[in-house]
Amino acid sequence: MVSVKSILLAAMATVVYGAPCQPTFVPTLPKTGGARELPSPPPSFTLKKIAVGHGIQNYTCVDTTSAPKADGAVAILYDVTKYAPGTPKTGIAKALWDRIPSALLLKPLTLNKLAGTKYGAHATAPFPKEEDLKLLGFPIAEYLGHHYFDISSTPMFDLNRVGLKASVTKLDNVDAPANADKGPLKTGAVAWLQLGDSGKGLSSGITQVYRVITAGGVGQKCDVAGVGVHSVPYTTFYWFF
Template sequence: MVSTKSLLLAAFSTIAYAAPTKGPCKSLTPTLPSTGGDDLISPSPTARLKKIVIGHGIQNYTCVSALGAASPTPSATGALAVLYDVTTLYPGLSKSSLSLSAFNLLPHALLWDRPVPLNRPDNSSYSASTTSPFPAHSDLTNLANYPSLKYAGHHFFDNTGTPIFDLDVSGLKASVTKIGNVAAPKDADRGVLDTGAVAWLKLVDNKKGESKGVNLVYRVQTAGGNPEGCVVADGGNGKEKRGLGVGETQSVPYTTFYWFYEE
């Protein structure tokens, strides 16, 4: 039986790494992608693009009690991801640049080709170790139809619930807060749980004095990451329960591009 992963990768293999651009192209400059509908407010004309990375990890959720019943929508409780540098793969930025179609397919290819790169307590879920979630630093190699991706850093939420991007290889760091979000396009990759792609975000420096070299981050071209819904009961009548009960948590695999700017 042919797996969904095999079918998806086969469908896109003809436009992936086998078709890079022929060296730098001065007419192509990095431009934030569009959802095809509502879009995030663009960076200012003076903003400097510092890095484009791809993140692969998990979005975490929990269902909290509300007036004795389950909350209809799980609450987001943070994220963990390993980040890989893809700046030079953007069309026109280097001799190893990809075609735009191949570049845009990277989140999809990574999500389906590789397991979440986190230390997991067991193989029964996608949750990560609570004490040491990140494995030793390593590049991502042998991704189907793509070149090796250099390790860039980590994304996590600190003990105050603040989103952190630590790009330790380049010395960049962003401590941010969300100021904008738009829904992912309807045709975005729904992920391995078939729950949908998380929203695109605009994040800015939170003025805590922790950011270094960047103060603006965009999360775009998301794949997966949305949770299952919360449920009050198992449905009865022999119906299988699907979703989270009050107090239950869930970790959902996702991939996305993060664009880092300094304004």
Template sequence: MPSLRALGLGLVLLLQVATGKPLSNRAVAAADCKPTGVTKPTAPDPTLPLTGGATELPSTNLTLQFVAIGRGIQNYTCSGAGAVPVQQGAIATLYDATTLARTNTALLHTIPAIVVYKPKPSGYMAVLGQHFNILGNHYFDSASTPTFNLTTVTPLQTAFVAKTLGVSAPAGSSVGPDGTGAVAWLDLNHKTGYPSMGPSQVYRVVTAGGMNYPNCTSNSLQTIQYAAEYWFYS
């Protein structure tokens, strides 16, 4: 079988005969080129933010799948006046910020501190010229297991997780509209005994608000506004 180079030069000669004009050196050089495979470079995953404290959340060897902005409430129960509030769980809507995380993490990190002061949108979230569609929701199941339903992903993905490590939010983090402070950053991993139906590791970072009041004033539920970034890995 003739080589690609020979075929290319043959076409050049035929074209020269047909037109009666000599071809330029550029045309000959083009015909002499050997095609090569081109690998399109892929952008690396964005880097998980750091608190800057003495202890950081551990890194992961898994692959980043989604980044979401969570906007909702943290709930705490009170046994009575003067008691210390006990974490009951959280309820939040997750807004898909994956594209922004891959293109402008600095802008992404400013958003939780803004949206925590805004009412939770009923549909998509719009802030700083960015448009974030709903990715899913976050809640605690009947066994107090943190659960993330990525309802707009096909097929549906659900992460059942347990806290592996928590570190304090950085000084200067948004205290939120309740003025209580920012909840801890967390490393959450797949909970043993639950089905594996989605990401196996979830980080909660760049938190705004969500901390409980120091003491209870009654036996009523404390409901604290919060926002955070959630990074999902598989």
């Protein structure tokens, strides 16, 4: 004879172990809508973080007739992972999400300034104290880390708040959409990038990085910027896998 207790235990086991597992939500990497898109990360890769970055792209003009040569970047990274559209409970509307880079570009740079420049960052101490991002009309984004180029000109991402790091090299790029925010200097939005591990053994927990939904950052014409180094503000989303 089957006891009532046995029936209840069997029913509980069905509820706990027999119910289908709910899939983990994974945000979809943005697309430019152009003829060619950045390759998607391998299915085995796991999204670790999504950050919004705010900083500067640096350029060098050899003379007033040459094209500006990219010369590294410096940016502060803020964690916006939980606000990605579709994320249960904390996700925000896609229209609001897509506006974050442009809205942030209106905010004054918080990098430690290089004396005598409008946008240049201090060469040896560019980063101020760690603070969360408070952007009017948007949820607070927690400080996540820094982006910079090391002494060998290798792009670095140090997500020191969560113990992740990436030393990367460019794998692919596509132009930003024609309607992308051109930034305060109206020079244009920098390209979207797929970045992979540099192979230098400096990465920790990150294999690929994507730069998407860019705003600003394109260098000025050298006949305007003159000879030497100039900096241009930019913002973007970085996706870390």
